[in-house]
Amino acid sequence: MRVIFMGTPDFSVPALRAIAARHQVVAVYSQPPRAAGRGQKPRPSPVHRAAEDLGLTVRTPETLRDPTDRADFAALGADVAVVVAYGLILPQVVLDAPRLGCLNIHASLLPRWRGAAPIHRAIMAGDAETGVAIMQMQAGLDTGPVLAEARTAIGAQDTTADLHDRLAAMGAELIAATLDRLPLPAVPQPESGVTYAHKIDKAEARIDWTRPAEVVDRQIRALSPFPGAWCLVEGERVKLLRSRLAAGSGPPGRVLSGFTVACGTGAVEVLEAQREGKRPMPAAEVLRGLTLPPLLN
Incomplete structure (x- = not known):
């Protein structure tokens, strides 16, 4: 044809x-x-x-x-x-x-x-x-x-x-x-x-840890790689690119262990992230150069 x-x-x-x-x-x-x-x-x-x-x-x-x-x-x-x-x-x-x-x-x-x-x-x-x-x-x-x-x-x-x-x-x-x-x-x-399926607005990218873990996990995966869901870590914007649901609970934004973070209900484990000016990396590699505070925002 x-x-x-x-x-x-x-x-x-x-x-x-x-x-x-x-x-x-x-x-x-x-x-x-x-x-x-x-x-x-x-x-x-x-x-x-x-x-x-x-x-x-x-x-x-x-x-x-x-x-x-x-x-x-x-x-x-x-x-x-x-x-x-x-x-x-x-x-x-x-x-x-x-x-x-x-x-x-x-x-x-x-x-x-x-x-x-x-x-x-x-x-x-x-x-x-x-x-x-x-x-x-x-x-x-x-x-x-x-x-x-x-x-x-x-x-x-x-x-x-x-x-x-x-x-x-x-x-x-x-x-x-x-x-x-x-x-x-x-x-x-x-x-x-x-x-x-309305166009993604960058305003949708900031993570609200008060939301249920299922919602946060889907937000991270849906916005990866662009525009990239993000949170602030000691004033630095860090993109979260891969995640999965995890066991645990606590105040929203509380770092439970490693890069596992409590949400409004449940918790999310971040598997891959990207710091400003750096390439995407597995969470374990990110944590070698970044100390997470007790609470993320």
């Missing part, structure tokens, strides 16, 4: 590679290079770099509002476009241009967690499972009918980083299989069970 691929971050790269191995990718669309690093030099997106490695044509329009860009898109004569975390809203004329429309890989079991941060929100909410859905795109926010889905359990110590990588691989396998079988029937999403 003639496929247009549209994506930007690391999550999209496995899908691009899987499709390119089995179909003709006539163009790759990605967000324009952005200033990054110490020198603030423009840096191509992960998808842009992967496409160049594969010898594919890359286009990086700022928007898709320009009539010339829309005409260029239509002129590719694609059978289908695959959209994976592209980062631009597609106007209806673009959605309608490919013969079979535009398909999206979404990292949730729709209609649960439509929107920007489905992996974070699934962990934060304590969901037992999540997955990926292949959706026929419409003008609404993740409202289109679903062609295929794959499920995975959310483990007791899974972080957003863990699920991100697992779902990216699952999505790549699922979209490749879906393209091989097109056209497929698309099942409308049920009207019940709709939830929205």
